[in-house]
Amino acid sequence: MGEFSIRDALHQFVNKSNLRNGLRAVQITQIWEEVMGKTIAKYTTKIEIINNTLFVYTPVGPLKNELQYQKSQIIERINEALQEKLITEVVIR
Template sequence: MSRYRTNTPKPLKELVKDFLDDVPYRKRLKRGMILSLWDETVGENIAQQTENLRFENSKLILNVKNPAWRHEIHMKRFSIAKKLNDQVGEKIIKEIIVRS
């Protein structure tokens, strides 16, 4: 608790990180953050084609409406995972599985 009580101001980003490190269900919270950041991160075209996003352990599973989009997202899965992990500041997604 002492790290929250200082006489010098800290950046809000650092305070939020400290708080999240203490939250008991931090990974679950960050998974929710990833799901809420999905549309913004992948863009409107991919977001419109994906549905039923969910986590199974460290795998992000999603369904697509069209097999052509499945291939497109499958090819970009590593860069998408990196962007999302970077946004939450932790490697939450270890693999993205795309199903049609």
């Protein structure tokens, strides 16, 4: 049996388990205000990732419309902040 550091073992575990998307969603929630600004973050109620799709929830109609136009910028900004190409699509609800 090969030797692994605890870091490597945890990394492999997270990648093979269903925890990865949950951890990424937590990371995105933490950087959301920095990436999108305080006003947008204030009116965003929930963020989740399902199969490389970012779901953004907001009860504010005009904000939904604005975010629809910014989908490609949202993908770029989030992927850049995470330093990996994780998000491929954005759904605004």
